[in-house]
Amino acid sequence: MNEYTATRTCPLCEATCGLEITVKDGLAVKIRGDKEDVFSKGYLCPKGAALHELHHDPDRLRTPLVKKNGTFVEATWQEAFEAVEAGLMPLMEKYGRDAVGAYLGNPCVHTMAGITALRPMLKALGSKNIFSASTVDQIPKQVSSGLMFGSPAIIPLPDIERTQFLLIIGANPMESNGSLATAPNWPGRLRAIKDRGGRLIVVDPIRTRTAELAHEHLAIRPGGDPFMLMAMIQVLFAENLVSLGGLDAILNGVETIKTLCQPFTPEAVSTRTGLDAARIRDLARELAAAETAVVYGRMGTCTVSFGALTNWLVDVVNILTGNLDKPGGAMFATPAHAPRKMKAGGKGWGLGRWKSRVKGLNEVMGELPVCTLCDEMETPGEGQVRALITVASNPVIALPNVARIEKCLENLDFMVSVDFYVTASTRHADVILPPAGPLSTGHYDFAFYGLSVHNIANYSPPVIPKAENEMDKWEILYKLAMIFSGQGVAGDVSQMDDFISAMMVGGATKREGSPLFGKNDEIIQALSKHKGPERVLDFMLRTGPHGDGFGMNPQGMNLDKLLENPHGIDLGPLEPRLPGILKTPSAKVELAPGPLAQDVVRLKQALDAPVEGLMLVGRRHMRTNNSWLPNLPSLVSGPPRCVLQVNPSDASRLGLQQGGMAEITSRVGKVSAPVEITEALRQGVVCLPHGWGHDLPGVRMKVARAHGGINSNILTDDLAFDPISNNSVLNGIPVEVRALD
Secondary structure, three states, X not given: OOEEEXXXXXXXXXXXXXXXXXXXXXXXXXXXEOOOOOOOOOOOOXXXXXXXXXXXXXXXXXXXXXXXXXXXXXXXXXXXXXXXXXXXXXXXXXXXXXXXXXXXXXXXXXXXHHHHOHHHHHHHHOOOOEEEHHHHOOHHHHHHHHHHHXXXXXXXXXXXXXXXXXXXXXXXXXXXXXXXXXXXXXXXHHHHHHHOOOEEEEEOOEXXXXXXXXXXXXXXXXXXXXXXXXXXXXXXXXXXXXXXXXXXXXXXXXXXXXXXXXXXXXXXXXXXXXXXXXXXXXXXXXXHHOOOOEEEEOHHHHOOOOHHHHHHHHHHHHHHOXXXXXXXXXXXXXXXXXXXXXXXXXXXXXXXXXXXXXXXXXXXXXXXXHHHHHHHHXXXXXXXXXXXXXXXXXXHHHOOOHHHHHHHHHOOOEEEEEOOOOOOOHHHOOEEEOEOOHHHOOEOOHHHHOOEOEEEEOOXXXXXXXXXXXXXXXXXXXXXXXXXXXXXXXXXXXXXXXXXXXXXXXXHHOOOOOOOOOOHHHHHHXXXXXXXXXXXXXXXXXXXXXXXXXXXXXXXEOHHHHHOOOOOEEEEEOOOOOOOOXXXXXXXXXXXXXXXXXXXXXXXXXXXXXXXXXXXXXXXOOOOOOOOOOOXXXXXXXXXXXXXXXOHXXXXXXXXXXXXXXXXXXXXXXXXXXXXXXXXXOOOEEEOOOOOOXXXXXXXXXXXXXXXXXXXXXXXXXXXXXXXXXXXXXXXXXXXXXXXX
């Protein structure tokens, strides 16, 4: 019997926990937390412990599928890529490149291939109709960060390892494991704040597990966060509590903020927030008085009608209390793969390099918002999306107004999906290209080390060799790039890999003044031992802030060094980085960027809007991760979780019974769900989890079908979005609820 133990970073969420995996005769049979991991130190959640179930899932596709006469049949890779070429290239030739759109799912960010190989594929595709899960998730934070700091990748992080006061708004890291703030064992880190005498306050319409742990829970009305934050800012100015922490010389717009906040007194926002004015006032004072403090907001601050503005105000409060770029406050990571530190200043960043064809919505970070995806598929004319490529995504489950999404996918001329499964979405595809399983690929968290609350680096080689007939995701994406660029199905992926590597190296070695200038051949030779994403990673590590510089710093970082340290390398706590990382033309933090400052007018108009009726919000559970893992038995076991939670007062008024059924109706849809009556919700709020609804005809996921649940996005409205970031509104949806017999 062949048995060995391997270590790996979990790729299933942003926590980046270390795993210890036991493999017997080619099968992963047990997963534990890696106690020697420099970051997670043995912590593990149920999702990571089930990673081998995903890899060995009998429903996970190992062979490409091609639809013939309406039925999927297994095909060779050659046949599958020929079908892609035959289905897409004639459409592009007849209608133009924009006739083929792409929708990219959240898991893309969790893989090396998704970070390194998607861009070449999309560039070869040449379409402006690119969409992703970003606009049902975190894009408001990236928009506000881009406008303030000059790049949407410069995102302030809560230094939870050292803070004495943590204010959490619209986030539940006890269940989600954290997001846009990478840290294993959030429960332990939150308890540590309390153990060292710090203070933890949670603002959320629901008394979540995180709120239960906190010293105080403020049950705000859904959508009330920007009003509360603006009122806190008003108090800081009115009571002379503003302290800029020595950043005065690199801040623009302080006086503008002082003017903008004037109408939003605690008394003026009390009704809109559902919070007592005196408590809002005291909260501002407590933040200002704390030795170190930080405000952290997440999903509840993004998926609302003032998403960008709310995320902006989070950072404004951190700045005005002197907690930006300060240990224990809001800081910035220094990932090992990032470019070396440069001087402050740059071209800055803006919205709308192009606009969507139908509604004229702004492009953001090279993408159009998903709230207009159906418009682009339904509306005839030049640039209409007639075919779609999906990568690791399930829009039928994930996007608002799924009834409309379903019809659009059914009416496409052609659809290609890069995916593990026949899902609610990929069942509409003409070709499915399944990548190798998660334990058969290398892993390094490009995205999340840039969001980490502690600087570390860790690379995981494949644990189980991929089967001979399997392709890694990067190989699939490179092959698609070759097809779209006219090289055809016969093209060799290794040639594409060499070409991309040469372009990457050439860009660095041709710049006069660069320490790599003129060393093109030498560097290409040094990288030749690796291929694919590993070759890209090696180059980025070597040229990063800790890198060996291809010999200039022999003790520095490279991929071999990470391979020699399978439990990761600790690069230290977050350090002050301003002003050096700023990319604004002024080389300063733009505290009051035009689009956000102008949106305050809309906020003022909404201040006096009536707050009536029931509002639907979502919720997380430790065993779920969006719509990724519904087919893993260990994660769907236990009591049913897809239930409608209702406050007792609302339940009594509506005649709802514990365990009975309720009908929930919104502008766009109607569902029925079992009722759970709980005092965890504030009155006027009902709650359904997202990521369910997999029991649809044609879905080939036995466990998921047996535990189908209710798709909450049948109720969410594709016409509701934040006009600054264009992020869809998934929380605070107006609904009507009635009891069913």
